[in-house]
Amino acid sequence: MSMINEHPANDHLAEWHQKIGPPVSTAPAPRPVPGTLTGMTVTLKPLAPEHAADLYAAVEGEDKRHIYTYLGDEPYTSLEGFREAVTTKSQSQDPLFFAIINNQTQKPVGWAALMRIDTKNRVVEVGNILYSPSLQRTKAATEAMYLMAKHVFDDLGYRRYEWKCDNFNVPSKRAALRLGFTFEGVFRQHMVYKGRSRDTAWFSMIDSDWSVIKNGFEKWLDHGNFDSDGKQRLRLEHLRGELPGQKGPVALGL
Secondary structure, three states: OOOHHHOOOOOEEOOOOOEEOOOOOOOOOOOOOOOOEEOOOEEEEEOOHHHHHHHHHHHOOHHHHHHHOOOOOOOOOOHHHHHHHHHHHHOOOOOEEEEEEEOOOOOEEEEEEEEEEEOOOOEEEEEEEEEOOOOOOOHHHHHHHHHHHHHHHHHOOOOEEEEEEEOOOHHHHHHHHHHOOEEEEEEEEEEEEOOEEEEEEEEEEEHHHHHHHHHHHHHHHOHHHEOOOOOEOOOHHHHHOOOOOOOOOOOOOO
């Protein structure tokens, strides 16, 4: 009888009585490709140059410069420059950018990307998220993230879905927890961007979390969870319930 069969799934031992992880399929995941993800309030489509004009109108202006503080992009000061950036992003395969389209207006209100795509280990990150003020803190904003996570787990079969942000970006960290990501720690001096140092907060969802997270998303997005003014009746966290260890602290096991 093999050593693997003699021990519980979470306590496998190698031949020399060293603990190792449980066996897992080595088949790679498919690479995300441009496509359409359709929801009730938003549709995600491959980012394209024709999205530039409407999206620039939604994010340009001195009062919106704060949107770019934690992005790699600097605030854009002209439609021409913004269109060039959108064109470049639309041609990228990693990050793979999606335009977030409002289903009522049929106009883009933001973008987000699947990035750091690791098909061998079935790991992918969501990032480069640009939400216009009209999208922020709306049902559509949450549904966009649900559609991307659902695509990653249900359609593509990834094992791990990551969220990373500047550790000073408190709204992003709160959003990660609200959406169901689990905090994993801070990588000190992880990056240099815009001439400054970045400590990076790491979060993840894994495939064994997804059924609980998905159920919470779908209950929250249901029409019955919103009153006639579009205000939520129950919060996403309430409908999903607690995820073990979601907020840390992260403990070092020895």
